[in-house]
Amino acid sequence: MLVTGCVPAAPSAHVPVKPLPPLRAATVPPAAPQSTPAPAAPSPRATPATLVRSDFSVAGELEQGGWIRGRVPSGTVSARLGDEPVRFDAIGHFFAGFDRNAPESETLFATLSNGQTITRTLAIAPRQWRIERVNVPMRKGGPSAAFMKIRRPELAAINAARAEQTDADGWKQKFIWPVKGRISGLFGSQRIYQGVPGAYHSGIDIATGESGTPYVAPADGVVVLASQKPFSLEGNLLIIDHGMGLNSAFLHSSKIVVHQGEHVKQGQLLGYIGSTGRATGPHLHWSLKWEDSRLDPLLFTGPMP
Known part of the structure; x- marks a missing residue:
């Protein structure tokens, strides 16, 4: 039987995703009709859109490979998650993610216009990854000079694409498959070669049995890389920026x-x-990154229908 994918994998349990509605600014109700006495205008600080936020508001999937959306405190001029800068929009909405190997806690920092710093520590749930232990040594020696001559420009193109900042706002959406x-390859799965860990699988492999099956955008975005010829490892590679440092890559x-x-x-197709x-057969490898953190697509979509 042909196993398609980047690494072998098997089904595993998954905690259902708690979808969030798109974030949006609250609106102020219309004024009362002129035929009746109008109530006193509320103070601007009393409206939902302008309430002073003294802390972060956060919701999402707080686990390894997961993500959060929320709002920064009022008056924030810069924010970060650990050492990673966090982007936010004009009304304070932000997105951030947790790497597959994230620690048990991460801290959000906000620097305010008055110089004050506000912090929020988040507990990050650990995951049980599919680990395969094999009693053979890991292949010794790195890639050849001839291969790296081809590979370096590919890596430069990938890094440049992922560094682009666009006006995309797909990060606000509930993602679709x-x-x-x-699913022939799970995010985070890994082989251990006689006690030496190999690289873990950075995305999800979806096998359809044949080439030519169409795939669509999981969320709105901007194309930042569409390879004109196959890359050595990724083949025909497509990268979509969803905004706020979040991007999808589609391989093979x-x-x-x-x-x-x-x-x-x-x-969209x-x-x-x-x-x-x-690749060992026709399949779509879909991976997600926020800045330098690799994220689990299952925590964006929920289980395969």
Whole structure:
């Protein structure tokens, strides 16, 4: 039987995602009709849109590979999660994520315009990853000079794409599956070679059994990379920026139908599944990153329908 994917994997239990509605500013109710005495105008500080926030408001999936959305305290001029800067919009909404190897707690910091610092410590739930222990040594020696001559420009293009900041706001949305199929590779799975850990699987592999199956955008975004020729490992590679440092990568496509700089909407056709690059069969590898943290797509979508 052919196993398609980047690494072997098997089904595992998953905690259902608690979807959040898109964040939006509250609106002020209309004034009373002129035919009746109008109530006294409320103080601006009493309206939901302008209430002074003395702390972070946070909701999401507080576990390894998870994410949060929320608002920074009023008057914030800069924010960070640990040492990672956190971007926020004009009314204080932000997005952040927790790496697969995140510690048991992370701290949010906000620096206010008056110089005050506000902190919020978050408990991060650990995960039980699928670990496969094999009694063979890890292959010794790094990649050849000939391979790295090809690989360095590819890595530079990937890093440059992920560093782009666009006006995308897909980070506010409830994500959908880009394609439905068998999950043949789980995020975070890993092999241990005679006690030496190998690299963990950075995304989810979705196998459909054949090349040419279409896949769509899981959320709104901007195309920041659409490879014109296959990369050595990723094959035909597509990266979509969802805003606030969050991006999706789609690997091994047989064909990509969107172009760099294009704005895409949730559910829009992006390309077709294939097995280009280093792949054992036709499948879509979908990975998510926030800044330098790798995130679990299952915590954005919930279980496969």
